[in-house]
Amino acid sequence: KIIVMDFGGQYNQLIARRVRECNVYCEIYSYKRDIEEIKAMNPKGIILTGGPSSAYEADSPTYTKELFELGIPVLGICYGSQLMMHLLGGHVCKAPVREYGKIEVTVDQSSKLFSDVSEKTVCWMSHNDYIESAAQGFVVTAHTPDCPVAAAEMPEKGLYALQFHPEVLHTAEGTKMLSNFVYNVCGCKGDWRMDSFVETSIEAIRAKVGSGRVLCALSGGVDSSVAAVMLSKAIGSQLTCVFVDHGLLRKNEGDEVEEVFGPSGPYDLNFIRVNAQQRFYEKLAGVTEPEKKRKIIGEEFIRVFEEEAKKIGSVDFLVQGTIYPDVVESGVGGESAVIKSHHNVGGLPDYVDFKEIIEPLRDLFKDEVRKAGLELGIPEHLVFRQPFPGPGLGIRIIGEVTAEKVKIVQDADAIYREEIAAAGIARDIGQYFAALTNMRSVGVMGDERTYDYAIALRAVNTIDFMTAEAAQIPWEVLGKVTSRIVNEVAHVNRVLYDCTSKPPGTIEFE
């Protein structure tokens, strides 16, 4: 396996993901991990990540120089490359010209890392410091007009340094460079598959849980379904799945979830459905601030679980289907700022009544979760379900949530989904849904003045839900959806299409 040592960079999970895409197993550890532990894991290669600090400052994250003497190949990326040079006697300082964004890098020397990479290649840079001169024994293999050492290496020791970020897709040939590192430098075979992830996770869950009792939060969405089925394979009847119908689900969704995961479905999950609609509506009455709504929904969720857990008897673990983008955006994943408190992550109250939380999908991106789902034998129509956020329609109703508004957005959304399916374009769109804006406007219907709500339609294409762009839905489809919504859904007289990408928007409205 490859070990990624985390120095606080923004793209660390992307590095791990790219390595996994090479079919090589990869784990991330903090730079605080002791070298003895790292040695004991016997990795085939180590990647040092980027990070916000300056390698030459006294209190910056650092590591023992011994790392470079283990005979294990090391690739330093950005901060990682600067740290490598700093520790080995090169000179790192504030760069006179700070490089940010796509920069053309010139490859000066042939290198195992640059095998099949063009001589001039566009790379993603993001740094304030730079390597002014490489450490003794290193050969400089690439430069840019403002960066004398864009890449350097000491191949006989397996040490490689890259100032730019090969893990980011803006680095045109970055994937090639990383695969060169794992195959050509580290000698990995590339025989790891998602089924190994599933197997390893199942083993790890068994070891952790022992004979404990586990309660799983099942929402029926892709993430929690994959987590639940994984848990059920690991520990069978020690698992109980609780499905909370918080009254913020899509139209008929509560019943559909019960059909698939309930006692009459193919899984043995000790499925319990809790109808808690009224409770949630009461808590949400009068609340308009998005973060507050998210927190209320998250907390109420946990309260309902606690109550169920008490009924079941003692419960040791709580399972959640948190995936990586949820972790980053809630600001728990390293240095990144809080964008939204994702349900079940940042929204988790401190006084939860369980011994521990198990999050088997915490390191995966959505498409990887789907692959894991297929490996687990979950049917395709469930695995390729649209993502649906934990707080549900609560964050698709801008402003105050009421039962009446839930009904409006449910009906509009059902029409939208029906028409997308009828047009045969469902699989081409990453995520699409209707939201209820807080705007009312004047219309005319049957010669009468109306003063009603506007529905916003959202559809985005995305690979990993970290960035997204508005999908180009055929005008005829939008037209049909619009006329059906204003005709069939009471209190809606206008339909708008959201053209915003992420960033600057987010996928959901709140």
Ligand code: XMP
């Ligand atoms: P945003 O709106 O943050 O959405 O661009 C990115 C993806 O995450 C989903 N999402 C959530 N999923 N709990 C979840 O499980 C949440 O609180 C949550 N908020 C957003 C969203 O639907 C999209 O797929």
